[in-house]
Amino acid sequence: xxxxxxxxxxxxxxxxxxxxxxxxxxxxxxxxxxxxxxxxxxxxxxxxxxxxxxxxxxxxxxxxxxxxxxxxxxxxxxxxxxxxxxxxxxxxxxxxxxxxxxxxxxxxxxxxxxxxxxxxxxxxxxxxxxxxxxxxxxxxxxxxxxxxxxxxxxxxxxxxxxxxxxxxxxx
Amino acid sequence: xxxxxxxxxxxxxxxxxxxxxxxxxxxxxxxxxxxxxxxxxxxxxxxxxxxxxxxxxxxxxxxxxxxxxxxxxxx
Numbered sequence: 001x002x003x004x005x006x007x008x009x010x011x012x013x014x015x016x017x018x019x020x021x022x023x024x025x026x027x028x029x030x031x032x033x034x035x036x037x038x039x040x041x042x043x044x045x046x047x048x049x050x051x052x053x054x055x056x057x058x059x060x061x062x063x064x065x066x067x068x069x070x071x072x073x074x075x076x077x078x079x080x081x082x083x084x085x086x087x088x089x090x091x092x093x094x095x096x097x098x099x100x101x102x103x104x105x106x107x108x109x110x111x112x113x114x115x116x117x118x119x120x121x122x123x124x125x126x127x128x129x130x131x132x133x134x135x136x137x138x139x140x141x142x143x144x145x146x147x148x149x150x151x152x153x154x155x156x157x158x159x160x161x162x163x164x165x166x167x168x169x170x171x
Numbered sequence: 172x173x174x175x176x177x178x179x180x181x182x183x184x185x186x187x188x189x190x191x192x193x194x195x196x197x198x199x200x201x202x203x204x205x206x207x208x209x210x211x212x213x214x215x216x217x218x219x220x221x222x223x224x225x226x227x228x229x230x231x232x233x234x235x236x237x238x239x240x241x242x243x244x245x246x
Contacts, residue, residue: 146241149236149239149240149241150236150239150241151232151235151236154223155219155220155223156216156219164235
């Protein structure tokens with residue numbers, strides 16, 4: 001919200017020309033009243049794109065650029081800020097600001113997980129065939145008894161948890 | 172214009188500093204993980220096997236297995 005306010009301020013003060021630049025990613029970012037498809041895109045890992053943010057300058061901005069060619073000590077603070085804004089869209093602090101996008105992403109992830117669960121439930125009722133005989137409780141009990149009889153993994157594994165004298169699991 | 176001057180940031184040797192930090196850290200982490208594994212997993216396992224086989228009678232074990240009825244060729 002703050003950046004949008006700053007944006008419209010900049011718009012009103014500077015009468016932006018079109019932006020044209022080579023950015024690092026192909027992602028288009030449009031905010032407020034700016035045209036949505038531009039090439040300028042700075043991010044924390046690529047903070048200084050090849051071309052400046054504003055390429056079409058008004059007469060006033062062009063005069064400022066010409067003044068920049070001279071000694072920089074003659075530039076006032078406001079002029080330096082204006083030159084920065086011509087070259088770059090946002091300051092580092094503005095560019096790296098946090099957003100609440102993660103909440104949307106996490107929410108959508110959970111939503112689609114829930115939807116998938118509903119689909120699987122429907123499949124369980126209408127699609128899946130009968131369980132094979134080896135998964136019935138009786139068969140599994142006989143299987144476990146056979147493993148214990150054979151003393152499978154008697155040192156640290158399954159049979160080590162079975163008490164053979166009392167015929168129950170060790171406490 | 173500025174409220175005060177910032178301290179001059181480090182200009183050289185950034186990679187070396189980063190590497191040293193990470194090399195030392197990697198050493199410590201890997202030695203720590205190895206030590207933890209040795210004393211939490213390997214030594215108890217060796218003790219468990221030693222305890223199991225200290226008083227192990229294989230013929231008695233064989234007879235118990237036979238009584239349970241799992242052998243097909245021996246009685």
